[in-house]
Amino acid sequence: MNVLMTGVGGQGIILASDMLSEVMMRSGCDVKKSEIHGMAQRGGSVMSHVRFAERVDSPLIPFGGCDILLSFEELEAARYLKYLKKDATVIINQYRLAPPAVVSGSRKYPDVVPFLRERTPNIHLVPGTAIAEEMGNARGVNIILLGLLSTLLDPPESAWYDAINSMLKEKIRAANIEGFKRGRQIKIQ
Amino acid sequence: MAFFISESSQGEYVMKKILSGNEAIARGAFEAGVSFISAYPGTPSTEILQTVANEYPAIHAEWTPNEKVALEVAAGASYAGARCMAVMKHVGVNVAADPLMTLPYTLIRGGFVLVSADDPELFSSQNEQDNRHYARFAKMPMLEPSTSQEAKDFMVEAVRISEEFETPVMLRTTTRISHSMGVVELGGENGCRTPSLERHPAEWVMLPANARARHPVIEERIRSLKVYSDASPLNVMEMGSPKLGIISSGVAYQYAKEALPHASFLKLGLSYPLPEDLVRKFAAQVDELWVVEELDPFMEEQVKALGIDCHGKDRLPLCGELNPDIIRGAVMGIALQDGDQPDLPPRPPSMCPGCPHRSMLWALKRNKCFIAGDIGCYTLGFLPPLSAIDTCLCMGAGINHAHGMATVFGPGKEKIVAVIGDSTFYHSGITGLLNLAYNKGAALIVILDNSTTAMTGSQDHPGTGVTVRGERTVNLDLENLVRALGIGWVRTVDPYDVKQTRKDVKEALAFEGPSVIISKAPCVLLKSRNVPGRALTVDTDACTGCKVCIGLGCPAIEFRDEKAHISDMCVGCGVCADLCAPGAIGGEK
Ligand code: SF4
Ligand code: SF4
Numbered sequence: 028m029n030v031l032m033t034g035v036g037g038q039g040i041i042l043a044s045d046m047l048s049e050v051m052m053r054s055g056c057d058v059k060k061s062e063i064h065g066m067a068q069r070g071g072s073v074m075s076h077v078r079f080a081e082r083v084d085s086p087l088i089p090f091g092g093c094d095i096l097l098s099f100e101e102l103e104a105a106r107y108l109k110y111l112k113k114d115a116t117v118i119i120n121q122y123r124l125a126p127p128a129v130v131s132g133s134r135k136y137p138d139v140v141p142f143l144r145e146r147t148p149n150i151h152l153v154p155g156t157a158i159a160e161e162m163g164n165a166r167g168v169n170i171i172l173l174g175l176l177s178t179l180l181d182p183p184e185s186a187w188y189d190a191i192n193s194m195l196k197e198k199i200r201a202a203n204i205e206g207f208k209r210g211r212q213i214k215i216q
Numbered sequence: 217m218a219f220f221i222s223e224s225s226q227g228e229y230v231m232k233k234i235l236s237g238n239e240a241i242a243r244g245a246f247e248a249g250v251s252f253i254s255a256y257p258g259t260p261s262t263e264i265l266q267t268v269a270n271e272y273p274a275i276h277a278e279w280t281p282n283e284k285v286a287l288e289v290a291a292g293a294s295y296a297g298a299r300c301m302a303v304m305k306h307v308g309v310n311v312a313a314d315p316l317m318t319l320p321y322t323l324i325r326g327g328f329v330l331v332s333a334d335d336p337e338l339f340s341s342q343n344e345q346d347n348r349h350y351a352r353f354a355k356m357p358m359l360e361p362s363t364s365q366e367a368k369d370f371m372v373e374a375v376r377i378s379e380e381f382e383t384p385v386m387l388r389t390t391t392r393i394s395h396s397m398g399v400v401e402l403g404g405e406n407g408c409r410t411p412s413l414e415r416h417p418a419e420w421v422m423l424p425a426n427a428r429a430r431h432p433v434i435e436e437r438i439r440s441l442k443v444y445s446d447a448s449p450l451n452v453m454e455m456g457s458p459k460l461g462i463i464s465s466g467v468a469y470q471y472a473k474e475a476l477p478h479a480s481f482l483k484l485g486l487s488y489p490l491p492e493d494l495v496r497k498f499a500a501q502v503d504e505l506w507v508v509e510e511l512d513p514f515m516e517e518q519v520k521a522l523g524i525d526c527h528g529k530d531r532l533p534l535c536g537e538l539n540p541d542i543i544r545g546a547v548m549g550i551a552l553q554d555g556d557q558p559d560l561p562p563r564p565p566s567m568c569p570g571c572p573h574r575s576m577l578w579a580l581k582r583n584k585c586f587i588a589g590d591i592g593c594y595t596l597g598f599l600p601p602l603s604a605i606d607t608c609l610c611m612g613a614g615i616n617h618a619h620g621m622a623t624v625f626g627p628g629k630e631k632i633v634a635v636i637g638d639s640t641f642y643h644s645g646i647t648g649l650l651n652l653a654y655n656k657g658a659a660l661i662v663i664l665d666n667s668t669t670a671m672t673g674s675q676d677h678p679g680t681g682v683t684v685r686g687e688r689t690v691n692l693d694l695e696n697l698v699r700a701l702g703i704g705w706v707r708t709v710d711p712y713d714v715k716q717t718r719k720d721v722k723e724a725l726a727f728e729g730p731s732v733i734i735s736k737a738p739c740v741l742l743k744s745r746n747v748p749g750r751a752l753t754v755d756t757d758a759c760t761g762c763k764v765c766i767g768l769g770c771p772a773i774e775f776r777d778e779k780a781h782i783s784d785m786c787v788g789c790g791v792c793a794d795l796c797a798p799g800a801i802g803g804e805k
Contacts, residue, residue: 030451035563036565045234047399048234048397049234049482052232052399057398057399058234058397058398059363059396059397059398060234060393060396060397060398061395061396061397062395063339063391063395065338067567069565069566069567069569069593069596070490070563070566070771071563071564071565071566071567072563084469084470084471084473084474084477084538085397085467085471085474085475086392086396086398086467086470087392087539087540088473089475089539089540089541092542102560102561102563103563105560106557106560107557108555108557108558109555110567110734115237125774126561126562126563127561127562127563127564127566127599127600127769127771128561128562129561129774130766130771130773130774130775131600131775132775132776134561136255136561137558137560137561139558139560142558144280146555160645165784190701194289
């Protein structure tokens with residue numbers, strides 16, 4: 028199974044993909060994950076490959092190999108189309124962060140859904156950021172989206188709480204578990 | 217990250233952990249009994265020393281001002297009998313190349329491992345040089361892990377080989393090894409060596425007579441290592457179909473395995489010196505031979521030198537990183553199936569909202585300066601709309617570019633300026649500034665002092681007064697250092713004070729001799745940052761749509777419907793408000 032997480036530096040993608048990897052390792056899979064740190068983190072586009080199976084070789088997902096794309100930002104969902112499997116599940120957080128060319132007014136923020144439709148019919152726009160804001164912490168969007176993602180994967184709900192408990196400091200556990208539960212309630216078909 | 221205990225295939229319980237390649241190398245150092253680690257931060261190598269500092273308190277860890285220092289202090293530790301490691305990114309090895317080329321001539325006591333983290337695809341570097349050449353150049357063995365597990369295991373093996381052959385060993389990773397995570401089975405600790413004072417003048421005093429006598433020792437050693445390489449468990453044949461044989465190492469091996477699972481493989485973990493007999497044996501068993509490697513044809517040329525014909529860079533790219541699809545496409549002779557990619561507005565990285573570098577770069581640009589840049593977050597000031605960096609070559613080059621250019625133009629002709637960060641200045645700017653003063657230069661040098669090594673994720677350095685473990689230490693006085701180098705005109709300015717900054721820049725440019733401005737304000741990612749942290753707002757009625765504020769390139773300011781808007785990414789540094797002539801920016805939400 029290959030999961031691609033995309034978004035913008037600072038959205039908490041790395042922590043989300045760390046947690047996914049931890050849960051899959053605990054459920055007995057071989058796991059590899061790859062992303063880029065450093066310069067790419069200063070608000071640039073970020074992509075994290077997470078792969079799990081009985082045995083994983085390449086840390087990078089092959090083109091056409093991604094089963095689930097979880098995008099934390101709308102535009103970023105369409106940047107890596109070549110990775111998508113036909114019929115891949117695409118979950119897009121409804122959140123638009125204008126890139127520099129849009130900020131300066133030289134380009135329009137594009138609607139990316141039509142591009143994705145050429146690849147797969149399974150596209151779901153979800154209000155992750157709205158839920159996070161409603162819960163009083165816009166930065167909690169990563170755990171909400173992870174909650175939603177967990178409903179598409181095998182490990183039982185409790186496995187995720189084990190990971191949250193072992194990876195996060197006590198102070199922030201309760202809020203994260205609450206966000207995770209809210210994410211699980213998001214319905215996609 | 218948490219440990220996880222599970223059952224191994226032999227029915228024993230093993231500790232498993234998901235580790236990045238860098239964390240695994242740190243773990244390997246711990247297991248190998250390394251007791252001394254030195255490094256200069258550089259992507260993708262930085263987390264190795266950080267992990268050691270955070271998780272293995274028994275190991276001495278230090279950030280050094282540059283990689284040459286890192287290599288030399290580690291060599292000192294080895295001479296004293298301790299196991300040690302010097303860690304740097306690929307271009308850092310260039311800085312350390314002087315001691316590196318002679319170190320193998322000397323006697324290694326405690327195991328010495330040089331970690332070189334290369335960056336194919338230039339995710340965060342100024343070039344994509346292939347540091348495997350250094351292993352051959354300096355005549356020392358090289359290990360190339362292809363997973364996190366191997367990163368840990370090979371680190372232990374590197375220390376062992378180093379002590380057995382009394383040679384420095386290079387452990388070479390690439391970004392995809394350093395920053396990818398994988399499951400690692402942990403091992404036990406080997407224990408450190410107790411240091412002891414010995415004297416080996418013939419092996420440690422490298423004057424011509426001694427070094428001449430040591431050279432044959434190295435040649436003999438590399439010959440024995442070649443034999444060792446043939447038998448090493450790190451070099452393995454995995455026979456699949458005899459039709460296609462692939463020689464590979466590092467992450468390229470994993471990509472090739474993914475792309476061509478049925479092929480036969482010769483996987484090289486100890487890739488220099490090349491196991492020549494093993495290569496011959498493997499080549500004889502397959503119909504078509506490929507060498508699959510990122511960047512240069514390092515192994516391929518050595519294979520061909522054995523008189524063995526193979527494919528490699530005739531079909532595979534020399535530039536950028538590989539992936540399974542590129543390899544499958546090249547070997548199978550099929551075009552890449554990556555489909556059409558829509559034309560989307562790019563999202564390059566940019567300096568943070570409220571970054572203190574922004575207003576200084578803006579002030580220099582307003583004065584029509586030519587700005588010789590350097591390596592750090594401010595290099596991103598190159599991007600439009602700021603477009604404020606005119607050169608960037610390597611650490612410390614900016615000051616020297618500015619001096620060379622200003623000298624050629626002569627006094628008062630062009631406004632030549634260099635900008636350099638504090639960490640970069642300590643790394644290799646001091647000698648340049650000394651040269652500029654000594655040779656009566658006239659350029660303006662701006663030291664962008666944000667009290668950290670920001671680009672690599674905020675590491676301390678000699679100017680912060682804090683060590684890698686957060687202990688207090690001496691705090692360098694930058695202004696006095698600059699004066700001591702011979703610069704008469706020095707001023708420390710607060711870049712958030714836009715008006716004063718512009719005045720000071722004007723004055724410094726008008727000054728006849730060399731001048732230095734220290735632009736001092738902490739990086740906004742530090743706790744000590746000097747911004748209110750609350751977003752400003754635009755009074756859209758007052759905003760005339762002049763776009764002056766947009767020229768700053770702050771990601772928090774967006775131009776929409778002919779007006780500026782400020783998002784909640786704004787940290788309230790106030791620079792844009794100072795530039796806004798109608799006074800439309802202000803207040804809080
Ligand atoms: S990390 Fe610090 S120095 Fe770098 S861009 Fe952000 S504020 Fe500026
Ligand atoms: S005050 Fe202006 S320049 Fe400073 S962070 Fe906010 S929007 Fe950016």
